[in-house]
Amino acid sequence: MIVHRLFSLLGLCGLLSVAPVHAQARTLRAVASFTVLADVVTHVGGTHVTVTSLVPPDGDPHEFEPSPDDARQLRQADIVFMSGEGLESWFGRLAHAASYHGQPVIVSSAIQAYTPPGAQQAETDPHVWNSVPNVVIWTNTIRDALIAADPEDADSFRASASAYVTQLQALDQDIRSRISAIPADRRRVLTSHDAFGYYGRAYGVTFMAPQGLSTETEASAGDVATLIRQIHQTGITTYFMENATDPRLVQQVARATGAQPGGELYAEALSPPGGPAPDYITMMRHNTDLMVAAMRPR
Structure with a gap:
């Protein structure tokens, strides 16, 4: 009985000596x-x-x-x-x-960094x-x-x-396949600020926005007026807001052009868990779904 207890104690000590190694695994x-x-x-x-x-x-x-x-x-x-x-x-x-x-x-x-034209x-x-x-x-x-x-x-x-x-x-x-099915002259999107240049260059979409590359910059009245003229010329009928930016400026442009809301894009921030863009791949699919629906010929 004493020998049995001795071996049991030795076995327990062996387990205790191994356990900290696993607890200290590097994270x-x-x-x-x-x-x-x-x-x-x-x-x-x-x-x-x-x-x-x-x-x-x-x-x-x-x-x-x-x-x-x-x-x-x-x-x-x-x-x-x-x-x-x-x-x-x-x-x-x-x-x-x-x-x-x-x-x-x-x-x-x-x-390779992208610099927008102009x-x-x-x-x-x-x-x-x-x-x-x-x-x-x-x-x-x-x-x-x-x-x-x-x-x-x-x-x-x-x-x-x-x-x-x-x-x-x-x-x-998948994105390339879906965008390529849209006629080239309809691949135009109006959004809040100039955050989709790399998307446009990769997938052949032209993006228009009243605000520049950073939300810290402010669009001038002349910039907004020029954009409104371009939208009338190109026939864009849908605009998008972004989850992380102030929507008022793009809504102002929409009122002047008659563009209708197409939903909310996730340009530079994911949604909380349970939202429409909780991870990068889902975000890109969500954005593409909305844009394809807006660009598709009616």
Whole structure:
């Protein structure tokens, strides 16, 4: 009986000595600047990464105002992801407030930037994710950054990234197929601000907007008048609002042109869970569904 109890105690001690190894398995704390990027990091990181988005769902990444809690999240992060191209103009203030001296991963650095016709050279479009092939580049950049931060889980990151790229490629082909079925002279969309340049370049759609690349800029009366004339000339009949922007300006243009509302696009922020765009792939499908319905000949 004594020998039996001794072996039982030894076995229990063995289990206790093994348990902490599993409890201490490495999980990276990642911070992403906004929800679209956070979703892609989550898909690549899988169970080995917890991801926090600084800008919340339905939040505007141009006009975001960081809070003390955001500074705390940044201080505690193992790895930080930003899109770049001038999107996160507030990050420098946040980094200073958080005494953050790390080097964020800029996921758009390998993407060929798009400058809208007539814009100054410095005015590159930061909305790179609205072209699906650009998010494939994001995915590979995120994969490599996570492997560098956590080499032990490299195989898992590679597998997750590969599976996600397969989904993205299928999404890209589906969008191309659906847009190509629309006559070229009807591929025109009116929306709140100039956030869909990469979508337009990738899929052959012309976007018109009263506001520029950033929601921080204001459209002049002359810009609005010019846009109204263009809409009358091109025959656009539908306008779209965006979930993260003030709708009043595009509604003003719509009243002057007779355009009717076509729904709400998600240009730079996901919806909360349970909404129509809780993840990137669903967001792109939702936007395409609305635009195709508006452009389709009646």
